[in-house]
Amino acid sequence: MVWRNAFLDPAQAGGWAVLYSQQHFLADSNGVLFPRDWVKRQDLPIIGEQGIGHFGEDAVYLLQLKPSATLEGCTWQSLRQFMLQGEAETFRMLAYAAQIGTWYAEHRFCGSCGAPTRQLPGERAMRCDSCESQHYPRISPSMIVLVTRGDEILLARSPRFVTGVYSTLAGFVEPGESVEHCVAREVREEVGVEVKNLHYIGSQGWPFPHSLMLGFHAEYAGGDIVMQEDEIEDARWFRVDDLPPLPASRSIARHLIDLYVARRLGLPEPSLP
Ligand SMILES: NC(=O)c1ccc[n+]([C@@H]2O[C@H](COP(=O)([O-])OP(=O)(O)OC[C@H]3O[C@@H](n4cnc5c(N)ncnc54)[C@H](O)[C@@H]3O)[C@@H](O)[C@H]2O)c1
Ligand SMILES: [Mg+2]
Ligand SMILES: [Zn+2]
Incomplete structure (x- = not known):
């Protein structure tokens, strides 16, 4: 169905x-x-x-x-x-x-003036009649990236992850920046390395609570791993034939990893769930 x-x-x-x-x-x-x-x-x-x-x-x-x-x-x-x-x-x-x-x-109350809102007929919008503003569903663009170095990929653990699981790096786009800029900034902030040759792979709506994940592969360009305090508990290079436990198969994080591994090992390419 x-x-x-x-x-x-x-x-x-x-x-x-x-x-x-x-x-x-x-x-x-x-x-x-x-x-x-x-x-x-x-x-x-x-x-x-x-x-x-x-x-x-x-x-x-x-x-x-x-x-x-x-x-x-x-x-x-x-x-x-x-x-x-x-x-x-x-x-x-x-x-x-x-x-x-x-x-x-x-959005049951207006964020601008505090008055109660009402739902507009025929449109997914909450309307404030008092200050004439409209409030649509919020979507938060986020980048997610697999950093690669030949047969190695950079994966990290956040303290929030299930024990043992390592994943790709992710982060929210800030106002005014491009997604490409966000990739470089977040990678620098979270693990201290520089990236080059970004390749956009695909996107995924992620309802926890309203992210839109924009997924990339990026090549390592320099720097040693320096982990961001509190956000990153561990980060390392893993060989594509020797990987740790990975994120859920329905996530774009997993897709970015599976796709790169398939390409390196000459296996059939998976499709984005
Ligand atoms: N689908 C996937 O495969 C996948 C994998 C990893 C992460 N994600 C999602 O990517 C998003 C970003 O990843 P992250 O948690 O590493 O982000 P991040 O590195 O930017 O850091 C998270 C912090 O950002 C702040 N934050 C929360 N909501 C925000 C918003 N809407 N805008 C700006 N800042 C906000 C909070 O302080 C939060 O602790 C999350 O929604 C996460 O669930 C999805
Ligand atoms: Mg992050
Ligand atoms: Zn209002």
């Missing part, structure tokens, strides 16, 4: 609902989709409602709930869990739903 984003009017009855709060979805043994009209009879603390798209032929709505909400036979499951183990199209749907939920939760 294929997921497609769409703007649906919540005034329409019927369809299916995903039940969302703070990066979690209610799920039972049948999954995350519940008959919407039935859900609305369950006396749940609903904060907001959005029509978000179609899963196959079915209309899907996002019901934003208070975190205290409970539904018999259901448990709250994290978006990260669906990224790690869920079916691909279901994860795409939930990734979109979570970002719409985050946007809605963070």
